[in-house]
Amino acid sequence: MNRKKDKGFESPRPFKLTHQVVCINNINFQRKSVIGYVELTIFPTVVNLNRIKLNSKQCRIYRVRVNDLEAPFLYNDPTLEVCHHESKQRNLNYFSSAYTAAVSAVDPDAGHGELVIKVPSELWKQGDDLKVLKVYIEFSLDQPKGGLHFVVPDVEGSMAERGAHVFSFGYQNSTRFWFPCVDSYSELCTWKLEFTVDASMVAVSCGDLVETIYTHDMRKKTFHYVLPIPTAAPNISLAVGPFEILVDPYMHEVTHFCLPQLLPLLKHSMSYLHEIFEFYEEILTCRYPYSCFKTVFVDEAYVQVSSYASMSIFSTNLLHSAMIIDQTPQTRRCLAQALAQQFFGCFISRMSWADEWVLKGISGYIYGLYLKKTFGVNEYRHWIKEELDKIVEYELKMGGVLLHPTFSGGKEKDNPTPHLHFSIKHPHTLSWEYYKMFQCKAHLVMRLIENRISMEFMLQVFNKLLSLASTASSQKYQSHMWSQMLLSTHAFLKSISNVSGKDIGPLIKQWVDQSSVVKFFGSFAFNRKRNVLELEIRQDYTSSGTQKYVGPIKVTVQELDGSFNHMLQIEENSLKHDIPCHSKSRRNKKKKIPLMNGEEVDMDLSAMDADSPLLWIRIDPDMSILRKVEFEQADFMWQYQLRYERDVVAQEEAISALEKFPTPASRLALTDILEQEQCFYKVRMQACFCLAKIANAMVSTWQGPPAMKSLFTRMFCCKSCPNIVKTNNFINFQSYFLQKTMPVAMALLRDGQNICPKDVLNFILDLIKYNDNRKNKFSDNYYRADLIEALTNSLTPAMSINNEVRTVDNLNADVRLILEEITRFLNMEKLLPSFRNTITISCLRAIRQLQKNGHIPSDPSLFKSYAQYGHFVDLRIAALEALVDYTRVERSSAELQWLLSMAQNDPVHYVRHKILGMLCKNPPFTKTTDSALCNEALVDQLWKFMNSGTSHDWRLRCDAVNLYYMLFGLTRPSCLPLPELGLVLNLKEKKAVLNPTIKPELGVGAFNTMEDEDIDMETVHDSQAFIHHHLNLLERPSTPGTHTHTHTHTHTHTHTLPNPLHKHMAEHRRATSTGHLGHY
């Protein structure tokens, strides 16, 4: 982990895995169960290897054999229940440290695991010769809650006809959920994968499909896969279903799979993939490392894109037809991301969690290069700015994101991120949002490195890493080359310094070894006498998420004579920088003004300050620092910057700045940009919203028709009858996006009474009325959805008289019109559903807005019906979003319970994740506010949920932790009984638990507490005896007698129902954890 010492890779295990066989004999869709075995070939690296620790979660293990000898084993998962049930602790700090300890206890990167196998003593002697051991484990999974996801639609017909399928999923290394393995990215081995499935199904997995063989009864077939490239277990995946198969027409070794009936969409969506392949292979000057590639599109996907060795699993919702505009770039981006991760992430794997940033960074960076090539430099720079803004906002709000955490000694005191409510020591303890920001920062830092050493060197480094890895991958295990396929921070930096000869140490220290971003405040004065620009750059490095920056910074000054770059040095105490200006103010000379890109333009200079030659100033224009800049310059300078600076980032900055200057000149600048067709469409879209804000601020002095109306009319309406929009023709995408955006922005206009002007509303209603898509090549579903959004934006709070009940009769006339449109759209969508139900989603948002503004009665039942399982997932999320909002506004405890129970029980993992995420974003109450909802029962419920209810999904558990933090904060929730009592509880834990008055009331907690009271003497006795037995087993060599005992005991496991099984495991863990803690 420490980058100083990790020259070669040192395995934390006393053995090395070389090959693993995974064989799944039976997949039962009806019962949602899986039976199979694995066989791991390992080389002991120590003499007397007596224990083998492997990872396995929720698998039921029937037997373990080592070299054909029965071996005793212990299955112990401390993450099932993080804190001991008897504890009345409800403080998040306590939970976080307990959770981190639990994850550490089974962390494969530290050589630990849930499954401890005792090597039979007969084989010990063999260990001296370091001979191969074969560990054979039979296991089954019954209704897995994590790892594998079964989608079984409830209709008539065979499983294949029903479109039933199953696929593996997980956040980070989660393969242990579906078969026993060494679940680490750094333990590579070759693979043989066999899956026996129904004859009507296809099993898609990693590596090459060698052959497909029918079983003897011809009703099933077995897919044999071989993966000769050493691969880590977390990069192994499986998808089984009645997939339609499409061989890529351009690359025959690439195969695409989708669910029945979607083949036409698959064909269209995949028609582009070969270009992405070509792009990456060209820039990396390296062939795609695997011999084949498979894409599988599944329903109810965990994430949109997940990459595994030689295959990627995507959400089926990425598929689209040729008629859809908006989805197309998104799908292509997802494909490009997946493919970038094939090179860095799957083929080249990380050495440790601390090196994750390198792989995420490189894959994100080359994905960025793809964006630049495909969507253009403007789009790329826009994206970089967006990502930079995101990370800056997150870090300033939540505290720093640390890319390369180092843990010296592993003591809690050395926690590098004390501001966070979770530990960043393990990927499984991270909040999802943090992880997303982590990835975002990683690729931005890669870009900073590129800025420093040039793209050419950067690509050379990647090429070097890839060629090293490919050489290593073709070697036999014995050559000890495989660790070359693992990438560490150290190796990466070394490679950079070798290739470029440059020292990027300070850069790495600033952005990788340290968290936080830089916050600059800039202002300037022009000294006419000295003809000098006096620039002042201050920093805020004291507030959370900020750090001090010392080093070079680029400042670009546009003067009358041209554009000049200045490299300034930010030092400890210097705030002021003098920059000599080139031009005296010479406005009288009619001369074109040269811009940065060499272009020369005419400008109307009348707005300028007569004494100053400065047109505009930009600080760090290339975004080569992770920073936020707040710069002060006069409004006319922002206007010049918007009109004449050619960089989209500068234009966007100018637009944001102009919001504060509601003047006719700003209006004119924005309108000009809006009309300018050469201008990047996203800038023009942003200008729409800015114009709406300015118009609202200028409402008393605004001249002419509402903002953008005449512009829209000129661009999109008929010449002869300006109130009627032309029939849709979206062949020009730029104007399509503008056409979509302008009404949405216009609807934000407000008149003197702070309501949406009548003209604007009628205008939008007319757009809806006259919308005609019959002659269009493209679907107008997103456009119509945006028109509904525009209607939503036009809503303002209802005038309420005496809090009367909202009825149809007292509906405002305008609202009635809006409601009629929404009703019609919503109903039509039932008959002619739009792509991804975009229109219904907009309608639901509109209805929630109508409720919130008091036009119609606030009622959650409509949203509840749309949130049910069985609706399209986007629709469900939109409905849930409305419900979350309802819960907050109405402080409804019933709805909160409803949401939480869905978060606990919904079949779709993504929906559960989203519910918690949305509750965090829009919490019903926070730690600082008082609310009737905040009560002990809720605390207990959430605590139980994150403590034991989410053990099957790392992401969900972290979501629950986030929500708990949002609602109650780090310390003991205020709504719980007096803190004194809590203190007593902590001190006298055991006794307090025995006190029946404070017994938790619900579920497992109560059940376990009762056990502790020794009510069921026999159970406790039994399990304790069992545990003692096993502990003893671990300490001394086994005897044939213990063998049979273990065997019989595991056998009883197989016959118990899942719940008692978990209980048992929890029992084991509790009893053994004390023993284990001694080891760790």
Add this chain to the structure above:
Amino acid sequence: MADPAVASGGPLNAGARGSAGKATSSPAENYLLARRRTLQVVVSALLTESGFESAEKAAVETLTEMLQSYITEIGRCAKAYCEHTARSVPTLSDTVVTLIEMVTNAPVTPKALSAGQKRTHPAHIPSHFPEFPDPHTYIKTPTFREPVSDYQVVREKAATQRRDVERALTRFIAKTGETQSLFKDDITTFPLIAAQPSTIPYLSALLPSELELQALEETDSSEQDDQTDGENTAGNAITDDPGADKENSMLPPSGVVPSTKASEDNVIDNPYLRPVKKPKVRRKK
């Protein structure tokens, strides 16, 4: 006017006689006699007008007979013309044609009935041909209503129509099925079709509706997948992507790899397309 009538009386005698004979045999003799008397009065009046002071009874009878047969013939003939053109009530033009047929000069249309300036014959039409009728009988007056080609109105109409259809349809479905409401007191004003969970929600959310596919085909029917084998399309209910690549041989969704390989030469060697092997009598490794 009287002259021609009298002069052309002769040739019609035979017909008139026939009808007279028939009339005597009919039972409504009184009517006949009354008509005859009227005609006699008319003849006598004409004679008086022409300057005769007295006439023999036989002469009056003859003249009456001639007049009657003449009128009868006009009626019969006009009726025949009228029925010839599949009408039941004779019109003026039928009568006119009849009169021309009977080689009398067509009666000059009374001044009061003629309108406008009649066209003279062009040079190539002999003058004995009938004159042009009154201009109003053939001149068309362009009085059509402005067809709704005004863009604004068309769009307006299309929009309203679509909205009405949608509203009616959704209301109907809402009335016949389960609904949800935003208001507790009034569940009919804004009825929402109840949300029904589906077993495979992603299908309807991802696949384009048939309507959209249809529209797409209309806008872009350039390329068609010409190579489809029956087995594959059977297993695949969704129509193929127009831009689909021909190289891909589709597989049935069941995943059973067809043992017969595609007949093309450039067979793709992909392990997922290879046939499944028969089990061998050997232990699995």
